Amino acid sequence: MSAVIKPAAAVKWTRVCAIEDIPQLGARVVKSAHGNIAVFRNAEDEVFALLDKCPHKRGPLSQGIVFGRKVACPLHNWNIGLDDGNAVAPDQGCARCFPVNLDGGMVFLDLS
């Protein structure tokens, strides 16, 4: 679900919430040592996690409208891909993404 690849041993899963805590086509904000992280849930109940800063002007992506596998930044409407953090062309830029694990209805992030 995420583009970040790490050796299995380096992964440390942190439980953040239940999937039901995130509205469908919406997001929640998780406070972390990396700064705020936006955790999105789309209509297919896929969950994605991006640093909550648009690569354009650092707008909080968590506040944007979610559709398909994208979110529209609330500040200037850049569209950011949820699965890789990449801005949709012709815009260019990338928001850092974090690995997500779904287990028994709970959402885990790798924040290491």
Next chain:
Amino acid sequence: MKKMKLVMVGNGMAGVRAIEELIKIAPDLYDITVFGAEPHANYNRILLSPVLAGEMTLQDIMLNDVDWYAANNITLHLNKKIVKVDRVARKVIAADGTEADYDRLLLATGSNPFMLPVPGAKLDGVITYRDIQDTNAMIEAAGKYRNAVVIGGGLLGLEAANGLKLRGMNVTVVHLMEWLMERQLDRTAAGMLQKTLEAKGLAFKLKTQTAEIVGSEDGGKAGRVTAVRFKDGAEIPADLVVMAVGIRPNTDLAEAAGLYCNRGIVVNDTMQTYDPRVYAVGECVAHRGLAYGLVAPLFDMAKVCANHLANFGIGRYQGSTLSTKLKVTGVDLFSAGDFTGGADTEEILFNDAVGGVYKKLVLRDNRLIGCVLYGDTVEGAWYFQLLRDKQDVHEIRDHLMFGQSHLGNSGHLGQNKAAAMSDEMEVCGCNGVCKGSIVKAIKEQGLFTLDDVRKHTKASSSCGSCTGLVEQILSSTVGGAYQPAEAKNKPVCACTAHTHEEVRRVIREQHLLTIADVMRFMEWTTPNGCATCRPALNYYLLSSWPHEAKDDPQSRFINERAHANIQKDGTYSVIPRMWGGSTSAAELRRIADVVDKYKIPTVKVTGGQRIDLLGVKKDDLPRVWRDLDMPSGHAYAKALRTVKTCVGSEWCRFGVQDSTNMGIDLEKDLWRMYAPHKVKLAVSGCPRNCAEATIKDVGVIGVESGWEIYVAGNGGIKAEVAQFLCKVKTRDEVLEYAGAFLQLYREEARYLDRTVHYVARVGLDYIKSNIVDDAEKRKALYARLHFALQGEPDPWRERAAGAEAREFELLEV
């Protein structure tokens, strides 16, 4: 499933556009093979003239290079001319023996230039003007020879003549008709054009028929052209003759395959030939008896064809209205529609021969049917839109000639003529885009539409006040290939082909109650829409079926979801409601206490007579609202914002009406009213109008004998003065008329249209007929508004009490 095979014959702009459209909407439906007779991939044929003139290079005008075909898995055969279509075996055969099978065939064979059948037409140095090869031949000749004759004073001929002149040749244009470009210009405009071109050094021979092209004999073999002789016996020297007398649809292949042709390959409204497996688009086509040679209609055909090939079957091509723009630097010329007129038409003329400006508008039944503009084409796009939309113009007739001036008056240095701007000048003040970057993006990225330019440069994508300028830049850079979008038929967004009006109608007729239902019923192409259509659908549902349709917070922009205004740093601003701009010591004390308690960094008075608390953290919002204990000001919403008032007769020595209380009553009556866009009102207590009521969506001005009501004003990007609706006597009438007008706007306007846009489209007469002339309708509208608003909660009070808590809570780990 095995993919179907689509073969395209011809590799020009129309055909490739159809393929582009097709892979956009149905990327995996076909294996695509393309045959092109030229050795080049797809280039922008319209821009050959700037190449000839030395203003661009071949590289600049490539639209799709070879890599594009590879990246899209399209098999491309260049330099291979298809000589036979076998419709029984369903395959095409090229001259070199290459074969390809097809399930669907797309013919895009274009047209051939017409050669005058005069003696000497086959001599060396006699060419047509059609492709890169011709252009190169002209450039080469210009380096070696002196005298050029261009036969044909149409669009193409004049562009060729201009290019050759710029490359240093002596150029004479020979034209059979009485004036130049007789199909696009009337006599007056053509005369002005001729004068301009003569000043550039071109010579003209009008009403002149070519009899023979004279050449040197070279041992019985035809040698090179030396002169052109005319019917009247006169002769002028020529080392190069360019024939630009017209084009003929290239139907050879289709005819040989037994497809019905009549001045073009005959197609129906879905671009199918008489063999339904075989489609045709572009200049080779005859549609409803017409062949088109300009690129814009060809793009329209391409879109319909792609739609049908993708099995969508909802698009129909119904012919095009044409507009023309001459691509000669320094010549400003625009024409569209039927500008010759007839017994049943009227003309509006503007003629300033010395200033070099000429404008002619032709009207029939209060609708614009044609126009010719010379010297000042700023309003071309607007006229063309009126023409295509067949809009009734009688209300604006007295200032039609002076244009819409829809170019905003802020953000671009007061400029309204793109041609007069230098490359460094800023066009889009919101995004800091200068003219040079827009031109560069258009050329390098091969952009044709306003949307393309918005995506790539951001120009005109924010407030939109520079849209007119960007349209001008587009039209002067790509010439006739640019056509303003038909405003009436514009789809909601890329997720659907349906317009706002269609969506509203279907929601009403089918009694649809959820966004998912609308998307299913109207066959949305995306699973859950986008950030453009979802908020629009949510509004349409709620405004059509109040108390039945359920609000979808995830389809609202963040401000309406959080009930506060997001700021650039991700904090929010809070503006409590102060009815009519009036407040009290108790409210001010609570505001001051909240500012201290939540360490709110900035407190500011707004333009709408409210107090703005800026820099509030999102998770503080519910507590801030609780402590304020004031109603939501909706300063964040597409809804009733403020009713601004002056002091009025209670205190003011000039006041004749109690504007403050009128404003408070209006605000209480309309509070919690969502709308297609924000709604602002003002009430002034006398004609001095201190509340600035004439730039509001609804402005009310007190006079001795009652209240004057104005509608559809705007003080934003482009200041628009509100129009007088009517005069009423009582407070209750003001409430009823204002409410009814706003309800009409709520029910009929497109999402994100302000009242000014809505009224400009339907006309003030229509508003008056519903609100002023028809008491029954007015009362019904006002009743529907009240029905929609009754029981609507205060969003702040609910959330202060704990509703929607997770919207505001952070997750801690």
